[in-house]
Amino acid sequence: MNATTEWLSLEDTAAYLGIGKTVLYGYARDGQIPAQKIGKKWLFDKTVLNAWVRSKQTPETFFLNVDPNIENNPALRDPQREGYLRTYEFFKAGKNKALLQIPVGCGKTGLASLFPLGLAAGRAIVIAPNLTIKDGLYDAMDITNRQKCFWRKSGVLTSEQMTAGPLACTLDSGNMSVANKCHIVITNIQQLATNADKWLAQFPDNFFDMIIVDEAHHSAAASWQKVIDRFPNAKIILMTATPFRSDKQKIDGELVFRYPFRSATLKGYIKRLKASYVAPSQIELGFHSTGLIF
Numbered sequence: 001m002n003a004t005t006e007w008l009s010l011e012d013t014a015a016y017l018g019i020g021k022t023v024l025y026g027y028a029r030d031g032q033i034p035a036q037k038i039g040k041k042w043l044f045d046k047t048v049l050n051a052w053v054r055s056k057q058t059p060e061t062f063f064l065n066v067d068p069n070i071e072n073n074p075a076l077r078d079p080q081r082e083g084y085l086r087t088y089e090f091f092k093a094g095k096n097k098a099l100l101q102i103p104v105g106c107g108k109t110g111l112a113s114l115f116p117l118g119l120a121a122g123r124a125i126v127i128a129p130n131l132t133i134k135d136g137l138y139d140a141m142d143i144t145n146r147q148k149c150f151w152r153k154s155g156v157l158t159s160e161q162m163t164a165g166p167l168a169c170t171l172d173s174g175n176m177s178v179a180n181k182c183h184i185v186i187t188n189i190q191q192l193a194t195n196a197d198k199w200l201a202q203f204p205d206n207f208f209d210m211i212i213v214d215e216a217h218h219s220a221a222a223s224w225q226k227v228i229d230r231f232p233n234a235k236i237i238l239m240t241a242t243p244f245r246s247d248k249q250k251i252d253g254e255l256v257f258r259y260p261f262r263s264a265t266l267k268g269y270i271k272r273l274k275a276s277y278v279a280p281s282q283i284e285l286g287f288h289s290t291g292l293i294f
Contacts (some may be wrong), residue, residue: 006046013044017053051163060209062165062183063120068156070114075154077269079106079259084114086257087237091119097236099216099253103264104241109133109140112212113150115237116166116184117157122209123179126186127227129218134170134188137214141168141184176202189223200230208234216240216251 010028014021025042028035034048070076070084079102090098102108116124126141128134140150143162151157151166166183171191179185185208192199208231213224216238228236238253264270 008044008046008049010042010044013049016046016049047160047163050160059183060122063116063118063122063124066117066157066161066166068114068117068151070117070156073155076156077107077110078267079257079264079269080111080114083111083257083259084117087115088119090254090256091235095254097238097253098256099238099240099243099251100256101240101243101258103259103261103270105270106259106264107269108214108239109136110150110154112137112214112239113140114156115212116210119235120210123182123207124184124210124212125208125227126184126212126214127192127224128186128188129215130190131188133214134186138168138170138186141166141186143167171199179203179207189218192224192227200226203230205231206233207231210235210237212237212239214239217242217244 008016010021010024014024017024024033027033028037028042028044033044034052035042035044037043070081073081083100083102087098087100100111102111112126126137128137139145139148143149143152143166146152151162152159167181168184168186169178169182171179171185171187187199211224211227211231211234213236216224217240228234236253238251240251243251243255261270
Protein backbone atom coordinates (compact mmCIF):
# COMPACT_ATOMS: atom_id res chain seq x y z
CA MET A 1 0.00 0.00 0.00
CA ASN A 2 1.06 3.59 -0.64
CA ALA A 3 2.60 5.06 2.53
CA THR A 4 1.16 8.51 1.76
CA THR A 5 -2.41 7.22 1.50
CA GLU A 6 -4.71 8.02 4.42
CA TRP A 7 -6.50 4.79 5.24
CA LEU A 8 -9.67 4.63 7.30
CA SER A 9 -10.95 1.63 9.19
CA LEU A 10 -14.50 0.34 8.86
CA GLU A 11 -15.47 2.07 12.10
CA ASP A 12 -13.83 5.38 11.12
CA THR A 13 -15.37 5.28 7.66
CA ALA A 14 -18.83 4.60 9.03
CA ALA A 15 -18.50 7.64 11.31
CA TYR A 16 -17.02 9.72 8.47
CA LEU A 17 -19.93 8.93 6.15
CA GLY A 18 -22.57 8.98 8.87
CA ILE A 19 -23.88 5.47 8.15
CA GLY A 20 -24.05 2.26 10.18
CA LYS A 21 -21.15 -0.18 10.26
CA THR A 22 -23.38 -3.04 9.11
CA VAL A 23 -24.60 -1.04 6.09
CA LEU A 24 -21.02 -0.03 5.22
CA TYR A 25 -19.83 -3.63 5.54
CA GLY A 26 -22.55 -4.70 3.09
CA TYR A 27 -21.50 -1.97 0.63
CA ALA A 28 -17.85 -3.06 0.80
CA ARG A 29 -18.64 -6.76 0.52
CA ASP A 30 -20.89 -6.21 -2.52
CA GLY A 31 -18.46 -3.84 -4.24
CA GLN A 32 -20.78 -0.85 -3.99
CA ILE A 33 -18.11 1.33 -2.38
CA PRO A 34 -14.33 1.49 -3.06
CA ALA A 35 -12.57 -0.57 -0.38
CA GLN A 36 -9.73 -3.02 0.11
CA LYS A 37 -9.80 -6.12 2.28
CA ILE A 38 -6.50 -6.74 4.07
CA GLY A 39 -6.72 -10.00 5.93
CA LYS A 40 -10.04 -9.85 7.71
CA LYS A 41 -10.24 -6.06 7.81
CA TRP A 42 -11.78 -3.61 5.37
CA LEU A 43 -9.78 -0.43 4.71
CA PHE A 44 -10.89 2.67 2.83
CA ASP A 45 -8.66 5.16 0.97
CA LYS A 46 -9.93 8.57 2.10
CA THR A 47 -9.08 10.31 -1.21
CA VAL A 48 -10.83 7.65 -3.27
CA LEU A 49 -13.72 7.66 -0.81
CA ASN A 50 -14.19 11.41 -1.18
CA ALA A 51 -14.25 11.08 -4.96
CA TRP A 52 -16.85 8.31 -4.68
CA VAL A 53 -19.03 10.49 -2.45
CA ARG A 54 -18.85 13.39 -4.92
CA SER A 55 -19.68 11.10 -7.83
CA LYS A 56 -22.93 10.23 -6.07
CA GLN A 57 -23.94 13.85 -5.76
CA THR A 58 -26.73 15.07 -7.99
CA PRO A 59 -26.29 18.18 -10.19
CA GLU A 60 -28.52 19.99 -7.70
CA THR A 61 -25.99 19.58 -4.90
CA PHE A 62 -22.61 19.44 -6.64
CA PHE A 63 -21.71 23.15 -6.71
CA LEU A 64 -23.14 23.78 -3.26
CA ASN A 65 -20.85 21.16 -1.73
CA VAL A 66 -17.54 22.34 -3.15
CA ASP A 67 -15.26 24.52 -1.03
CA PRO A 68 -13.45 26.80 -3.51
CA ASN A 69 -10.38 28.87 -2.66
CA ILE A 70 -11.51 32.32 -3.80
CA GLU A 71 -11.58 35.03 -1.16
CA ASN A 72 -7.88 34.88 -0.18
CA ASN A 73 -6.52 33.41 -3.40
CA PRO A 74 -3.58 35.55 -4.64
CA ALA A 75 -3.68 33.83 -8.04
CA LEU A 76 -6.99 35.52 -8.83
CA ARG A 77 -7.21 39.00 -10.31
CA ASP A 78 -8.97 41.69 -8.28
CA PRO A 79 -12.03 41.87 -10.57
CA GLN A 80 -12.38 38.08 -10.46
CA ARG A 81 -12.25 37.88 -6.69
CA GLU A 82 -14.34 40.99 -6.02
CA GLY A 83 -16.80 40.28 -8.81
CA TYR A 84 -17.50 36.79 -7.47
CA LEU A 85 -17.93 37.97 -3.87
CA ARG A 86 -20.30 40.80 -4.83
CA THR A 87 -22.34 38.40 -6.95
CA TYR A 88 -22.41 35.84 -4.15
CA GLU A 89 -23.79 38.43 -1.74
CA PHE A 90 -26.33 39.57 -4.35
CA PHE A 91 -27.86 36.13 -4.83
CA LYS A 92 -27.70 35.25 -1.13
CA ALA A 93 -29.84 38.35 -0.57
CA GLY A 94 -32.54 36.72 -2.69
CA LYS A 95 -32.07 38.80 -5.82
CA ASN A 96 -32.09 37.40 -9.35
CA LYS A 97 -30.47 39.31 -12.25
CA ALA A 98 -26.91 40.54 -11.71
CA LEU A 99 -24.99 42.82 -14.08
CA LEU A 100 -21.20 43.10 -13.91
CA GLN A 101 -19.31 45.71 -15.93
CA ILE A 102 -15.71 44.65 -16.49
CA PRO A 103 -13.25 45.90 -19.13
CA VAL A 104 -11.90 43.50 -21.73
CA GLY A 105 -8.69 41.83 -20.53
CA CYS A 106 -9.63 41.64 -16.85
CA GLY A 107 -10.36 37.92 -16.77
CA LYS A 108 -14.07 37.51 -17.55
CA THR A 109 -13.51 33.90 -18.62
CA GLY A 110 -12.06 33.05 -15.22
CA LEU A 111 -14.83 34.97 -13.48
CA ALA A 112 -17.46 33.01 -15.42
CA SER A 113 -15.76 29.83 -14.19
CA LEU A 114 -16.11 30.99 -10.58
CA PHE A 115 -19.79 31.92 -10.55
CA PRO A 116 -21.37 28.46 -10.14
CA LEU A 117 -19.09 27.49 -7.22
CA GLY A 118 -21.06 27.65 -4.00
CA LEU A 119 -23.94 29.39 -5.77
CA ALA A 120 -25.60 27.20 -8.39
CA ALA A 121 -28.17 24.79 -6.98
CA GLY A 122 -28.01 22.77 -10.17
CA ARG A 123 -26.50 23.03 -13.64
CA ALA A 124 -25.20 26.25 -15.18
CA ILE A 125 -25.31 27.32 -18.82
CA VAL A 126 -22.75 29.77 -20.19
CA ILE A 127 -23.70 31.70 -23.34
CA ALA A 128 -20.84 33.13 -25.41
CA PRO A 129 -21.20 35.77 -28.18
CA ASN A 130 -19.25 33.72 -30.75
CA LEU A 131 -17.43 30.45 -31.40
CA THR A 132 -13.98 31.74 -30.44
CA ILE A 133 -15.06 32.84 -26.98
CA LYS A 134 -17.13 29.67 -26.57
CA ASP A 135 -14.04 27.56 -27.21
CA GLY A 136 -12.04 29.62 -24.71
CA LEU A 137 -14.70 29.18 -22.04
CA TYR A 138 -14.79 25.44 -22.61
CA ASP A 139 -11.00 25.17 -22.31
CA ALA A 140 -11.14 27.07 -19.01
CA MET A 141 -13.82 24.75 -17.59
CA ASP A 142 -12.55 21.45 -18.95
CA ILE A 143 -10.99 19.65 -15.98
CA THR A 144 -9.16 17.28 -18.33
CA ASN A 145 -7.24 20.21 -19.86
CA ARG A 146 -4.32 20.47 -17.46
CA GLN A 147 -2.77 23.48 -19.21
CA LYS A 148 -5.85 25.68 -19.56
CA CYS A 149 -8.33 24.61 -16.88
CA PHE A 150 -8.86 27.80 -14.85
CA TRP A 151 -9.82 26.08 -11.60
CA ARG A 152 -6.65 24.00 -11.75
CA LYS A 153 -4.26 26.80 -12.80
CA SER A 154 -5.50 29.24 -10.19
CA GLY A 155 -5.77 26.73 -7.36
CA VAL A 156 -9.46 27.51 -6.89
CA LEU A 157 -10.15 23.77 -6.76
CA THR A 158 -7.70 21.01 -5.89
CA SER A 159 -7.16 17.91 -8.02
CA GLU A 160 -8.92 15.90 -5.32
CA GLN A 161 -11.96 18.18 -5.51
CA MET A 162 -12.11 17.79 -9.29
CA THR A 163 -12.09 14.00 -9.31
CA ALA A 164 -15.83 13.92 -10.10
CA GLY A 165 -16.28 17.33 -11.69
CA PRO A 166 -17.32 19.96 -12.48
CA LEU A 167 -17.95 18.37 -15.87
CA ALA A 168 -18.39 20.76 -18.79
CA CYS A 169 -19.70 20.16 -22.29
CA THR A 170 -20.89 22.02 -25.37
CA LEU A 171 -24.02 21.45 -27.45
CA ASP A 172 -22.01 20.42 -30.50
CA SER A 173 -22.69 16.73 -29.93
CA GLY A 174 -26.32 17.24 -30.88
CA ASN A 175 -27.91 15.10 -28.17
CA MET A 176 -29.24 15.60 -24.66
CA SER A 177 -27.47 12.61 -23.12
CA VAL A 178 -24.20 14.55 -22.87
CA ALA A 179 -25.83 17.60 -21.25
CA ASN A 180 -27.60 15.38 -18.72
CA LYS A 181 -24.25 14.11 -17.44
CA CYS A 182 -22.63 17.54 -17.11
CA HIS A 183 -22.67 20.31 -14.54
CA ILE A 184 -21.94 23.15 -16.99
CA VAL A 185 -23.14 23.53 -20.58
CA ILE A 186 -21.30 26.03 -22.78
CA THR A 187 -22.79 27.33 -26.02
CA ASN A 188 -22.76 30.37 -28.27
CA ILE A 189 -25.74 32.65 -28.71
CA GLN A 190 -26.18 31.88 -32.41
CA GLN A 191 -26.54 28.17 -31.70
CA LEU A 192 -29.36 28.81 -29.24
CA ALA A 193 -31.03 31.68 -31.08
CA THR A 194 -31.19 29.87 -34.44
CA ASN A 195 -31.92 26.43 -33.00
CA ALA A 196 -34.29 27.37 -30.21
CA ASP A 197 -36.75 24.63 -31.09
CA LYS A 198 -33.97 22.05 -31.31
CA TRP A 199 -32.36 22.78 -27.97
CA LEU A 200 -34.53 24.87 -25.66
CA ALA A 201 -37.58 22.71 -26.22
CA GLN A 202 -35.64 19.67 -24.99
CA PHE A 203 -34.58 21.21 -21.67
CA PRO A 204 -37.05 21.07 -18.76
CA ASP A 205 -37.66 24.54 -17.32
CA ASN A 206 -35.65 23.64 -14.21
CA PHE A 207 -32.69 22.10 -16.07
CA PHE A 208 -30.44 25.11 -15.36
CA ASP A 209 -30.22 26.99 -12.07
CA MET A 210 -27.76 29.60 -13.40
CA ILE A 211 -27.48 31.41 -16.73
CA ILE A 212 -24.24 33.27 -17.45
CA VAL A 213 -24.17 35.57 -20.49
CA ASP A 214 -20.63 36.54 -21.49
CA GLU A 215 -20.23 39.92 -23.23
CA ALA A 216 -23.95 40.59 -23.06
CA HIS A 217 -23.54 43.87 -24.96
CA HIS A 218 -22.83 41.97 -28.20
CA SER A 219 -26.38 40.69 -28.54
CA ALA A 220 -29.80 42.29 -28.50
CA ALA A 221 -31.92 41.12 -25.61
CA ALA A 222 -34.15 39.01 -27.86
CA SER A 223 -31.24 36.64 -28.56
CA TRP A 224 -30.58 35.54 -25.01
CA GLN A 225 -33.98 36.48 -23.56
CA LYS A 226 -35.32 33.24 -25.06
CA VAL A 227 -33.00 31.32 -22.77
CA ILE A 228 -33.89 33.40 -19.72
CA ASP A 229 -37.61 32.96 -20.40
CA ARG A 230 -37.20 29.21 -20.74
CA PHE A 231 -35.71 28.91 -17.23
CA PRO A 232 -37.76 31.39 -15.16
CA ASN A 233 -36.27 30.43 -11.78
CA ALA A 234 -32.62 30.52 -12.82
CA LYS A 235 -30.09 32.99 -11.45
CA ILE A 236 -29.08 35.41 -14.21
CA ILE A 237 -25.56 36.84 -14.56
CA LEU A 238 -24.79 39.31 -17.35
CA MET A 239 -21.15 40.26 -17.94
CA THR A 240 -20.21 43.15 -20.18
CA ALA A 241 -17.65 45.86 -20.85
CA THR A 242 -20.42 48.39 -21.51
CA PRO A 243 -23.94 48.75 -20.06
CA PHE A 244 -25.48 49.01 -23.54
CA ARG A 245 -26.47 46.23 -25.92
CA SER A 246 -25.70 46.14 -29.63
CA ASP A 247 -29.16 47.59 -30.32
CA LYS A 248 -28.22 50.63 -28.18
CA GLN A 249 -30.65 49.68 -25.41
CA LYS A 250 -29.49 49.62 -21.81
CA ILE A 251 -28.87 46.13 -20.42
CA ASP A 252 -31.56 45.06 -17.99
CA GLY A 253 -30.11 43.99 -14.67
CA GLU A 254 -28.94 45.33 -11.31
CA LEU A 255 -25.34 46.52 -11.44
CA VAL A 256 -23.62 44.62 -8.64
CA PHE A 257 -20.01 45.25 -9.63
CA ARG A 258 -18.09 47.64 -11.87
CA TYR A 259 -14.34 47.49 -12.30
CA PRO A 260 -12.95 50.84 -13.51
CA PHE A 261 -10.94 51.02 -16.70
CA ARG A 262 -8.34 53.11 -14.86
CA SER A 263 -7.83 50.39 -12.23
CA ALA A 264 -7.49 47.78 -14.97
CA THR A 265 -4.79 49.87 -16.62
CA LEU A 266 -2.89 50.57 -13.40
CA LYS A 267 -2.98 46.88 -12.46
CA GLY A 268 -1.57 45.94 -15.86
CA TYR A 269 -4.59 43.91 -16.93
CA ILE A 270 -4.88 46.15 -20.00
CA LYS A 271 -1.39 46.49 -21.45
CA ARG A 272 -1.78 47.36 -25.09
CA LEU A 273 -3.63 50.48 -26.10
CA LYS A 274 -3.55 51.49 -29.72
CA ALA A 275 -4.60 54.90 -30.94
CA SER A 276 -5.90 55.28 -34.50
CA TYR A 277 -5.98 58.62 -36.26
CA VAL A 278 -8.14 59.13 -39.32
CA ALA A 279 -7.38 62.00 -41.68
CA PRO A 280 -10.11 62.50 -44.31
CA SER A 281 -8.91 63.00 -47.88
CA GLN A 282 -11.46 65.76 -48.42
CA ILE A 283 -14.03 67.81 -46.56
CA GLU A 284 -17.30 68.70 -48.23
CA LEU A 285 -19.23 71.83 -47.39
CA GLY A 286 -22.92 72.36 -47.94
CA PHE A 287 -25.68 74.75 -47.04
CA HIS A 288 -28.86 74.21 -45.11
CA SER A 289 -31.69 76.58 -44.28
CA THR A 290 -30.33 76.77 -40.74
CA GLY A 291 -26.80 77.64 -41.87
CA LEU A 292 -23.50 76.13 -43.06
CA ILE A 293 -23.04 72.39 -42.50
CA PHE A 294 -20.17 69.96 -43.08
